[in-house]
Amino acid sequence: MIQKSHITQFQYAAQHKPNQLIYGSGQTAIITGWTVKQAIAKHLQTSDYAVIGQLYSPTRGINLLIRNLLLNPHVRYLVIINATKEDRNAGASQCLLDFFNSGVEENISDTGRKSWVIRSQIPGYIDIEIDINALEKLRQSLEVVEAKSISEAVEKIQFYAQKPTIEPWGTPLEFPMLTIEPTVLPGTRYGHRIEGKTIAETWVKIIHRIKTTGTIRPTGYDGKWQELIDLMAVVTEEPEDFYFPEPNYLPIDRSFLTEYISQVLDDAPSREGVKYTYGQRLRSWFGKDQIEQVVDKLIGEIDAASAVMTLWDVKDHEKGGSPCLNHIWLRVVDNELSLTATLRSNDMFAAWPANAMGLRALQKHIRDQINQRSEYDLRMGPLMTISQSAHIYDDTWSNAEQLIKQQYAAVCRKLDYADPAGNFLIEVANGEIVVTHTTPGSGEIVGCYSGKNALKLVREICTASPAIRPDHAAYLGMELQKAVDCIKIDKPYVQDQ
Numbered sequence: 001m002i003q004k005s006h007i008t009q010f011q012y013a014a015q016h017k018p019n020q021l022i023y024g025s026g027q028t029a030i031i032t033g034w035t036v037k038q039a040i041a042k043h044l045q046t047s048d049y050a051v052i053g054q055l056y057s058p059t060r061g062i063n064l065l066i067r068n069l070l071l072n073p074h075v076r077y078l079v080i081i082n083a084t085k086e087d088r089n090a091g092a093s094q095c096l097l098d099f100f101n102s103g104v105e106e107n108i109s110d111t112g113r114k115s116w117v118i119r120s121q122i123p124g125y126i127d128i129e130i131d132i133n134a135l136e137k138l139r140q141s142l143e144v145v146e147a148k149s150i151s152e153a154v155e156k157i158q159f160y161a162q163k164p165t166i167e168p169w170g171t172p173l174e175f176p177m178l179t180i181e182p183t184v185l186p187g188t189r190y191g192h193r194i195e196g197k198t199i200a201e202t203w204v205k206i207i208h209r210i211k212t213t214g215t216i217r218p219t220g221y222d223g224k225w226q227e228l229i230d231l232m233a234v235v236t237e238e239p240e241d242f243y244f245p246e247p248n249y250l251p252i253d254r255s256f257l258t259e260y261i262s263q264v265l266d267d268a269p270s271r272e273g274v275k276y277t278y279g280q281r282l283r284s285w286f287g288k289d290q291i292e293q294v295v296d297k298l299i300g301e302i303d304a305a306s307a308v309m310t311l312w313d314v315k316d317h318e319k320g321g322s323p324c325l326n327h328i329w330l331r332v333v334d335n336e337l338s339l340t341a342t343l344r345s346n347d348m349f350a351a352w353p354a355n356a357m358g359l360r361a362l363q364k365h366i367r368d369q370i371n372q373r374s375e376y377d378l379r380m381g382p383l384m385t386i387s388q389s390a391h392i393y394d395d396t397w398s399n400a401e402q403l404i405k406q407q408y409a410a411v412c413r414k415l416d417y418a419d420p421a422g423n424f425l426i427e428v429a430n431g432e433i434v435v436t437h438t439t440p441g442s443g444e445i446v447g448c449y450s451g452k453n454a455l456k457l458v459r460e461i462c463t464a465s466p467a468i469r470p471d472h473a474a475y476l477g478m479e480l481q482k483a484v485d486c487i488k489i490d491k492p493y494v495q496d497q
């Protein structure tokens, strides 16, 4: 028997993320978690549902979803899909269920703001500006059900669609929302190099660079982001078992990482509602196992500059949701295996640490395979990511600011004094300044400058060695001026080391 839905004509008015939703005319809101919303919509008629939307993150998504639901009191049923590994990792569907089952209490959010904190094992916050009575009314007025698969969800949605229309639970409710425009400092927009020993340290520097000098632009997702174009991160010494700070300020932990590494390294069958995994693209998408290919390539030709893997399929332009990670190169220099990856678009706050750790695991896997299958004994070289659009979404700006406040100074204090551009020894001889440029480590002489004018000398040095660190250049400026002053009053000059 074909079931006919009860015909209703409600209109869902979304104030938040309006372009990310699929609209219907019924009374059920469908929260699909990480399952793509079209995978549900195609099994339904528009009269079966009020709205279909994805919910990725409990800390970023639930607040906006609740605000939209308060504006649409005709929504009386909620079907929450909690089906995929990603849903379990993110915990957003679970946290939303906990909101309806257990409610909220007044507390402090992860950004230190007074908030309604959801009574859940998973952190989830709702703005304190929303009246608690409205939240309680919403909890009491909606019938909420969890679905563990697409088919179970479709069955439940169709069950509700058969029911007679119910009155809205009240009138639409809207509450004020705090928005803060960040101050942006001047800086270059294109091409940035940020280096750190660990992924954690590099991440803090990346967030600081984007948050202070990134351009504020609209995103494709009904909001804004702060963005720099072509940001290269160089991670030099991430340990093989990964460094997690104590307490852990990264947006991922070890258990998430284990699952994520498998998404990067292992093949995965195509599944309805799941777009792709990086492992699938690398292992089988193009009919070749590209990881095996690069291992074989380098064993056969260790100096090859063609050990490259691609995740981008030219057909990706035909559908939305193309992979963010596009190309990966492996290179051996001085017995060291480095990995370089390009990402067309990169959420530097929420996704980069996982992307970087997943790539580091891939780099180690390839190094181990080469060492096991050949006479080579390669060391781990640096990991480099080049993010074309390196951005921070507006809904994590306050988290980013909090991170900078708590970690940036400490990370900068760890700076070691060895500048890869080398050392500059300053002396005074025959009434003139003499600067000798030496290599770091071995101290081999590679250049010499002389003169009486400190500014002119600094400019010459910076022109000849443009990769000199800014703090090193500033130090040279001060020392050279000190040397000039000594010459003027005929006092011996000693360089401050």
Ligand SMILES: O=c1ccn([C@H]2C[C@H](O)[C@@H](COP(=O)(O)O)O2)c(=O)[nH]1
Pocket (backbone or CB within 6 Å): 220, 321, 322, 324, 325, 345, 346, 347, 348, 351, 352, 355
């Ligand atoms: O491994 C990933 C996958 C996704 N994203 C981010 C980048 C974008 O912010 C968003 C994807 O949006 P589209 O470019 O596909 O619209 O997710 C990452 O940073 N890394």
